[in-house]
Amino acid sequence: xxxxxxxxxxxxxxxxxxxxxxxxxxxxxxxxxxxxxxxxxxxxxxxxxxxxxxxxxxxxxxxxxxxxxxxxxxxxxxxxxxxxxxxxxxxxxxxxxxxxxxxxxxxxxxxxxxxxxxxxxxxxxxxxxxxxxxxxxxxxxxxxxxxxxxxxxxxxxxxxxxxxxxxxxxxxxxxxxxxxxxxxxxxxxxxxxxxxxxxxxxxxxxxxxxxxxxxxxxxxxxxxxxxxxxxxxxxxxxxxxxxxxxxxxxxxxxxxxxxxxxxxxxxxxxxxxxxxxxxxxxxxxxxxxxxxxxxxxxxxxxxxxxxxxxxxxxxxxxxxxxxxxxxxxxxxxxxxxxxxx
Amino acid sequence: xxxxxxxxxxxxxxxxxxxxxxxxxxxxxxxxxxxxxxxxxxxxxxxxxxxxxxxxxxxxxxxxxxxxxxxxxxxxxxxxxxxxxxxxxxxxxxxxxxxxxxxxxxxxxxxxxxxxxxxxxxxxxxxxxxxxxxxxxxxxxxxxxxxxxxxxxxxxxxxxxxxxxxxxxxxxxxxxxxxxxxxxxxxxxxxxxxxxxxxxxxxxxxxxxxxxxxxxxxxxxxxxxxxxxxxxxxxxxxxxxxxxxxxxxxxxxxxxxxxxxxxxxxxxxxxxxxxxxxxxxxxxxxxxxxxxxxxxxxxxxxxxxxxxxxxxxxxxxxxxxxxxxxxxxxxxxxxxxxxx
Numbered sequence: 092x093x094x095x096x097x098x099x100x101x102x103x104x105x106x107x108x109x110x111x112x113x114x115x116x117x118x119x120x121x122x123x124x125x126x127x128x129x130x131x132x133x134x135x136x137x138x139x140x141x142x143x144x145x146x147x148x149x150x151x152x153x154x155x156x157x158x159x160x161x162x163x164x165x166x167x168x169x170x171x172x173x174x175x176x177x178x179x180x181x182x183x184x185x186x187x188x189x190x191x192x193x194x195x196x197x198x199x200x201x202x203x204x205x206x207x208x209x210x211x212x213x214x215x216x217x218x219x220x221x222x223x224x225x226x227x228x229x230x231x232x233x234x235x236x237x238x239x240x241x242x243x244x245x246x247x248x249x250x251x252x253x254x255x256x257x258x259x260x261x262x263x264x265x266x267x268x269x270x271x272x273x274x275x276x277x278x279x280x281x282x283x284x285x286x287x288x289x290x291x292x293x294x295x296x297x298x299x300x301x302x303x304x305x306x307x308x309x310x311x312x313x314x315x316x317x318x319x320x321x322x323x324x325x326x327x328x329x330x331x332x333x334x335x336x337x338x339x340x341x342x343x344x345x346x347x348x349x350x351x352x353x354x355x356x357x358x359x360x361x362x363x364x365x366x367x368x369x370x371x372x373x374x375x376x377x378x379x380x381x382x383x384x385x386x387x388x389x390x391x392x393x394x395x396x397x398x399x400x401x402x403x404x405x406x407x408x409x410x411x412x413x414x415x416x417x418x419x420x421x422x423x424x425x426x427x428x429x430x431x432x
Numbered sequence: 433x434x435x436x437x438x439x440x441x442x443x444x445x446x447x448x449x450x451x452x453x454x455x456x457x458x459x460x461x462x463x464x465x466x467x468x469x470x471x472x473x474x475x476x477x478x479x480x481x482x483x484x485x486x487x488x489x490x491x492x493x494x495x496x497x498x499x500x501x502x503x504x505x506x507x508x509x510x511x512x513x514x515x516x517x518x519x520x521x522x523x524x525x526x527x528x529x530x531x532x533x534x535x536x537x538x539x540x541x542x543x544x545x546x547x548x549x550x551x552x553x554x555x556x557x558x559x560x561x562x563x564x565x566x567x568x569x570x571x572x573x574x575x576x577x578x579x580x581x582x583x584x585x586x587x588x589x590x591x592x593x594x595x596x597x598x599x600x601x602x603x604x605x606x607x608x609x610x611x612x613x614x615x616x617x618x619x620x621x622x623x624x625x626x627x628x629x630x631x632x633x634x635x636x637x638x639x640x641x642x643x644x645x646x647x648x649x650x651x652x653x654x655x656x657x658x659x660x661x662x663x664x665x666x667x668x669x670x671x672x673x674x675x676x677x678x679x680x681x682x683x684x685x686x687x688x689x690x691x692x693x694x695x696x697x698x699x700x701x702x703x704x705x706x707x708x709x710x711x712x713x714x715x716x717x718x719x720x721x722x723x724x725x726x727x728x729x730x731x732x733x734x735x736x737x738x739x740x741x742x743x744x745x746x747x748x749x750x751x752x753x754x755x756x757x758x759x760x761x762x763x764x765x766x767x768x769x770x771x772x
Contacts, residue, residue, distance in 0.1 A: 149628035150599075256716045257484075286483035286655065288713035291699040295710055313628065316658075316701040320710060343703060357633035359658025361700050363681040371637060372630045375598040 103137035110134045110170035128380045130156040132331035143308040145322035153331040154311045158277040195268035199280035201260035205252040212248030218271040237266040258289035275307045330387040337415040347417045349394040396421040439471035447506035462721035466673040477650040479660045482670035532562045535610035539622035541602035545594040551605045552590025577608045600631035621653045672728040679754040689756035691733045
C-alpha cells in the first residue's frame with residue numbers, strides 16, 4: 092500500500108542507521124573477551140508514520156535483537172536510532188522513561204510476559220499509573236475501554252493471566268501496550284504461538300488498531316504468509332544483516348536476493364494441487380560468532396552466478412529499483428530475472 | 433492404496449479420559465479423545481490435523497501406549513497394529529513392537545534425546561535392544577543410517593552430544609533412530625514445528641524420500657495445513673477430541689464438508705493472496721471438560737441451527753472415502769443461510 096522507501100523526503104517516525112549489537116564471547120579462567128557474536132551487524136531502515144515494516148528471517152538472524160535494541164531493552168553496541176527526531180540512544184533516566192511511553196512492545200509469549208500474580212486490570216493499569224496518565228476510577232475506566240478495544244469483556248479485569256487462553260492473553264498483552272498510547276509498537280512474533288483460527292483474529296485486531304490509532308509497527312516474524320497480510324514493506328534478515336528490503340508486493344513477486352527466493356520457496360503451500368519448484372538450501376545458517384567472509388550467505392547460496400568475488404566482497408544494500416534494496420553483487424539492476432534460481 | 437488385506441493400523445472407538453479435580457467424588461472425567469476411529473494402510477501417508485488440545489498428540493501417543501498418567505485409554509477402545517491387539521499385549525511383546533515395527537519421531541529433539549549420551553550411542557541402543565549384531569556391525573549400521581538421513585561426516589557426528597548439533601541435525605538424528613529398524617509405521621508428532629522454514633523443507637523432503645525408499649507408512653501429526661498439503665495422501669481432521677472430517681488430501685482442500693475444516697482453510701494466511709483481512713473462526717476451542725451439548729463445534733459454527741444443540745452428529749459419508757461429522761451433510765439447505 093505505502094509507497095514509502097528508505098529515501099522518502101517525509102520524516103520517518105523511526106530511523107535506524109548502522110545498528111549493531113555484538114555480544115562478547117568470554118573464555119578461559121579469566122573470562123577474557125575472545126570474540127563477539129555479531130547478532131546485529133549494521134542494520135539500517137526507516138519506519139514511516141502509520142506503516143508496518145516487517146522484519147523476517149530465521150532463528151538467530153538478529154530480528155528480535157534488532158527490535159529490542161531499538162527500544163533499548165538491550166543496549167546497542169553502536170549505530171543511531173532516531174524516533175520522531177529524538178536520538179533514542181542518547182536518552183537517560185527520566186527522558187528515556189518518557190520516550191518508552193511512545194514506543195511499546197508486544198511479546199511472542201503472552202504468558203511469560205504477564206505477571207502471574209497481577210490481575211489483568213492491574214497489569215494494564217500499571218503503565219497508566221507509572222506514566223501519570225490516569226489514576227483511581229479514571230484508570231479503571233480506561234482499562235474497561237482498552238479491554239473492549241481488544242475484544243475482551245470488562246469483567247476480565249479482575250482475573251489472572253492463567254485463566255485465559257493463548258489468544259486472550261495476547262489480547263491482554265496488546266491492551267497493556269496500548270494503555271500508554273504509543274505511536275510505535277514492536278510486535279515480536281505476536282501470533283507465532285497461536286493456533287491458526289486464533290492467529291487470524293489477532294492479526295485482524297492488530298490491523299484494526301493500526302487503522303484506528305494510526306500506529307506504526309515493526310512486525311518481527313518468521314512466518315512469511317502472515318507478513319504477506321500485515322506488512323507495507325518487508326526487510327529480510329540473514330545473520331545479523333538486512334539482505335533485501337522492498338514493498339510487500341515486490342518482495343513476494345520479484346524477490347532478487349537468492350536467500351529471499353529460497354525462503355519464499357520453502358514455505359509449504361496449503362494447496363495439494365500445487366507442485367512447486369523448491370529451492371532447497373543445503374546445511375544450516377552459520378554461527379554469527381564466526382560469520383563467513385564477503386557475503387554472509389555465500390556458503391549456502393544456490394545462485395549459479397556465485398563466484399570467488401562473493402567470498403571477498405561484502406555486498407552493500409543497494410537500491411536496484413525504486414524502493415527495492417538488495418544486498419547481492421550478482422543481481423542485475425532491474426527485475427529482469429524474476430524467475431532466477 | 434494397495435489395501436488388499438487388512439490395514440496396517442486400525443484404531444476403533446479410541447477413548448482417552450483424564451480424571452478432573454472438580455467436586456469431591458472421583459466420578460468426573462474429561463474425555464480428551466472421544467470415539468476416534470481411523471485406519472492407516474501399508475505405505476500410506478496419513479495426516480492427523482487439528483489445533484492445540486484437539487487430542488491429536490494423545491491419539492498418537494496412545495498407539496504406542498504412551499498416554500501420560502493420569503490419563504487412561506478407556507475400555508472399548510481398540511488399536512490393531514499388523515495383527516497385534518496393542519491394548520492387550522504384555523510388556524515384553526509391546527517392547528518388541530516399539531521401535532522395531534512402530535516408531536515415533538517427537539517434536540522437540542532436544543528433550544527427546546538424552547543429553548548425556550552421544551547421538552551415535554542412542555541410535556545404537558535401538559539396535560542393541562532389537563538385534564544381536566556385534567558391536568562393530570552396530571556401529572557401522574548406525575553411521576550408515578546417519579548418512580542416509582543426510583548428515584555429513586556421520587562417523588564424527590555420531591560421537592557428538594545432542595547440544596553440539598543444530599536443531600535440524602537433531603531432528604535428523606531422531607529420524608535415524610526411528611528408522612534404523614525399518615519400521616512398518618512411523619508416527620511423527622509435529623516433526624518440523626520447532627524448525628525454521630528452510631530446515632523444515634529439508635526435513636519434509638527427507639521424510640518423503642525415506643518413505644518412498646522404505647515403503648513405510650507415515651502418520652504425521654501437525655497443525656500446519658501447508659505441511660498437510662505437501663505430505664498427505666489422506667487427512668483426518670480432529671476437533672475437541674473427535675474426528676470431524678476425513679478425506680483424501682485433494683478432496684479435503686477442494687471441498688471441505690465440515691464448517692471447522694472450511695474455517696481453518698480460510699483462516700490460514702496464504703503467500704499468493706494479499707488481501708488485508710483474514711477470515712477467522714469466532715471464539716476458541718472449548719476445554720474437554722466444558723464441551724457444548726450436541727455438536728462440539730456449534731458455538732463457533734456460522735451455520736449452527738437448533739438440531740446442532742440437541743444431537744451430536746455422526747461421522748457421515750459424503751463421498752467414497754470422504755466423511756464429515758456434521759448435520760449439514762443431511763440438511764445441505766441449511767448452509768445457504770449462515771446466521772448473522
